[in-house]
Amino acid sequence: MPSLETQLSKLLQDKGLTIGTVESATGGMIAEWLTSIPGSSKYFKGGLVTYQNELKIRLAGVKYETLLAYGAVSPQVAEQMAAGGRKALGVDICISDTGIAGPGGETADKPVGLFYLGLATPEGVWNRKFIFKGDRNKNRESAAAAALKWAIERLGGATTP
Incomplete structure (x- = not known):
């Protein structure tokens, strides 16, 4: 089975869609994986690493009130990051974490x-909640993999468990 990055690359190219990322805890890992595929510039426009709340607000369009009410690690913030990133990056699909x-x-x-x-x-x-049980790096990798799997599913592809 091809890697998640390869599967998503094919789906995006077949459908003529672009993608971008707004990342916090993964620190750019999702973007790194997406750009590991030769020719990824055809569909990957860019990514934002908004590790601190100030950048979530300024670059990704997260509302200060949302951060205050729910905290940075919340479904509301994940959705605002994705929606704001989609607009800021000018992409068809935006993934956030x-x-x-x-x-x-x-x-x-x-x-x-x-x-x-x-x-x-x-x-x-949309948003999805996960609780991973690994160390720091494993949790970040699990989140990046889950993000790519979700994008593949959303585009009508099948992934391995």
């Missing part, structure tokens, strides 16, 4: 490994 990679940073209601992904397309904006 926000999470707690670990080993620290957890709170009573937000454990290490909690990630929210956002996905924005012309049809709408």
Whole structure:
């Protein structure tokens, strides 16, 4: 089975669509994976790494009030990051992530490994919640893989479990 990046690359090219990313906890890993495919400039326009809230607001269009009400690691912020990134980057599809990679940073209601992904397309904006159980790097990799799988599914492709 081809890699997730290869599968998504083919789907995007077959459908003539562009993609971009707005990343927080993955720190650019999703964009790195997408650009590992030769010819990715045909469909990947760019990505934003908005690690700090200030940049989530300024670059990705997240509302200060949303951050205040729900915190950076929330489904609302993931959706606003994806929608804002889609607009800022001028892409058909935008994937976002926000999470707690670990080993620290957890709170009573937000454990290490909690990630929210956002996905924005012309049809709408959605979020998905994940709780990964690895170390920092494994959690980031799991989130990046989940983001690519979700984009593949959204475009009508099938992925391996």
